[in-house]
Amino acid sequence: MTRCSSTQHTLIAYATRAGSTREIAHFMGNIFIQHGKPVEVLEVKAVKHLEQYDALLLGTNIRAGQVMPEILRFAQHNAAWMPRLPKAYFVVCGTLRTDTPDTRAIVEAYLEPLVRISPPLSKGLFAGRIDPQTMDLPWRLILKNITEGSMTPGDFRRWDLIRLWTESVVTRLEQGAALMSIANQMAAV
Ligand SMILES: Cc1cc2nc3c(=O)[nH]c(=O)nc-3n(C[C@H](O)[C@H](O)[C@H](O)COP(=O)(O)O)c2cc1C
Numbered sequence: 037m038t039r040c041s042s043t044q045h046t047l048i049a050y051a052t053r054a055g056s057t058r059e060i061a062h063f064m065g066n067i068f069i070q071h072g073k074p075v076e077v078l079e080v081k082a083v084k085h086l087e088q089y090d091a092l093l094l095g096t097n098i099r100a101g102q103v104m105p106e107i108l109r110f111a112q113h114n115a116a117w118m119p120r121l122p123k124a125y126f127v128v129c130g131t132l133r134t135d136t137p138d139t140r141a142i143v144e145a146y147l148e149p150l151v152r153i154s155p156p157l158s159k160g161l162f163a164g165r166i167d168p169q170t171m172d173l174p175w176r177l178i179l180k181n182i183t184e185g186s187m188t189p190g191d192f193r194r195w196d197l198i199r200l201w202t203e204s205v206v207t208r209l210e211q212g213a214a215l216m217s218i219a220n221q222m223a224a225v
Pocket residue numbers: 051052053054055056057058097098099100101102128129130131132163164165166186187
């Protein structure tokens with residue numbers, strides 16, 4: 037867990053199966069810290085409450101064209117609270133190993149179930165990693181023969197692009213939090 041102490045902070049919550057999304061979430065957390073922004077990075081299953089956070093970054097890997105069920109459950113469970121938070125979503129997958137308008141459209145559609153619950157300020161679409169060593173024998177044998185498409189083994193993460201997007205999100209979430217605070221104050225008058 038990455039944590040920078042303060043009373044106000046952003047939550048980065050993620051789902052992963054083989055660890056590449058976790059590494060990306062912590063990389064993002066360190067960028068928040070470099071910008072002096074308090075942040076907590078947690079696997080989504082470990083998040084107890086959203087009320088203590090000012091902004092949310094939600095990320096998931098993809099399997100069989102789906103976001104992870106625990107991310108969806110989290111969003112459904114917090115559906116009433118999510119609209120109150122400035123938020124961004126990111127997805128980590130194999131499809132974006134080839135980055136074209138068509139693959140971007142496919143990957144953006146992966147996020148639709150979350151977007152329907154509460155639309156984000158920004159969406160980060162990233163290529164991930166398929167490492168046969170993290171999988172059991174049947175998968176290792178299958179992956180040995182795959183050389184193209186979303187299941188191609190390799191580490192396709194573009195840390196430069198992840199950094200650029202995260203830096204833009206630091207600013208957008210901060211602006212979003214400021215706007216929401218003003219709106220809440222006006223509603224209370
Ligand atoms: C069994 C399996 C199914 C996958 N299905 C898809 C898929 O449907 N679409 C896609 O773009 N990537 C797919 N991928 C690629 C993963 O999303 C990618 O490897 C991601 O980086 C994994 O994240 P993780 O290491 O956090 O688990 C799949 C990977 C595996 C192992």
